Structure formats: structure tokens, C-alpha cells
Amino acid sequence: MRIRLFAALLFVSVASVAAAAGNYALYYGRGTPAALEALARYESVVIDPVALGAHAKDDVALLKSHGCVVYGYLSCFEVAPHVRYQESMTNAGWVIRVGDDVWHPYGKNFAVDLARPDVQARFVELVKSEVVDLGCEGVFMDTLADLDKLR
Numbered sequence: 001m002r003i004r005l006f007a008a009l010l011f012v013s014v015a016s017v018a019a020a021a022g023n024y025a026l027y028y029g030r031g032t033p034a035a036l037e038a039l040a041r042y043e044s045v046v047i048d049p050v051a052l053g054a055h056a057k058d059d060v061a062l063l064k065s066h067g068c069v070v071y072g073y074l075s076c077f078e079v080a081p082h083v084r085y086q087e088s089m090t091n092a093g094w095v096i097r098v099g100d101d102v103w104h105p106y107g108k109n110f111a112v113d114l115a116r117p118d119v120q121a122r123f124v125e126l127v128k129s130e131v132v133d134l135g136c137e138g139v140f141m142d143t144l145a146d147l148d149k150l151r
Contacts, residue, residue: 026140028073031059040066046140048073049130050083060135071138072131076123078109078143085126094119105143 024044029035031052039045040063047063049056049072063070079089089095089112096103096111105111112119131139 026073031055036062039063040068042068044069044071046071046073047136049134049136057134064135064137069138070136071140072134072136073140073142074123074126074130075109075143076141077114078105078111080107080109085130088122089119091118 022043024046025039025042026046027035027039028048028051031047036059039047045063045068047056047060047070049060052059060070060072075083079086090110094112094116096113102110114120114123127139
């Protein structure tokens with residue numbers, strides 16, 4: 001029940017952000033000059049701080065200087081092999097298993113148990129380190145719909 005409530009609150013938040021955003025863009029690529037120039041034309045943008053690369057903080061500042069509201073992408077249920085925090089999410093008991101096997105909802109991504117308070121606390125830390133510390137004004141939490149794949 002806790003995981004459903006957590007997911008429901010996040011979906012409500014995403015829906016309200018999308019409704020208030022006006023024109024917006026979702027961009028999960030590198031922070032090239034051409035990409036940043038195109039993104040600067042939007043009222044709101046969702047960026048993947050990991051994909052932007054080493055200059056993500058500067059890129060976020062640039063977008064904000066053009067009046068963009070910048071949201072940072074964070075995958076909350078699935079953890080992809082390429083994210084900086086992947087190793088910290090493999091703690092014993094955090095990874096969802098089907099029988100003896102790690103469950104992979106998509107490709108090599110693995111899923112974590114969002115019902116665990118220690119996993120929820122880790123995601124709060126990640127919102128700070130992966131989104132807020134880069135200057136983003138909000139977080140776009142993704143992959144929660146994959147919970148349905150477990151049924």
C-alpha cells in the first residue's frame with residue numbers, strides 16, 4: 001500500500017507540473033551548444049543531468065538565465081547501469097528479485113523496492129545530489145509505471 005501511495009503522489013505531481021508548464025521539452029541528451037540553444041526557447045525543460053555530462057551545472061544555469069524552469073530527470077524504480085549512483089543502489093535487500101534472479105524490467109536495468117524506508121531515504125539524497133545541487137528547480141521522477149510489470 002505504501003508504494004502505491006508514494007507512486008500516486010508522484011503521478012499527481014507530474015501531472016500538475018505538465019499542466020502548469022506551458023510549452024516544455026524533455027531532453028535526455030548531451031549538453032551541446034545546439035541542444036542548449038534549442039532548449040532555451042522553452043518555458044520548462046526536463047533534462048537528464050547524467051546525460052548532460054560534466055558541465056551539467058553550467059548548462060542548467062544557462063537554461064535558467066534564459067527564463068527556463070529546469071527539472072532534473074531521476075529514474076526512481078529502475079536503475080540503469082550508466083548512472084553515477086548505480087552501485088549504491090545494489091545494497092542487500094534493495095534489488096527486486098523474481099525467485100532467485102534479479103528482475104530486469106528493461107534491458108540491463110534493475111528495479112529497487114520503493115516500499116523500503118532506506119530506499120526512499122536514498123532517493124531523497126539523490127534528489128539533492130543529482131538534481132537540486134545542479135540548480136534544477138524540480139525533479140521529474142520516472143519509471144514508476146513499471147510497477148505494473150510485476151503483476
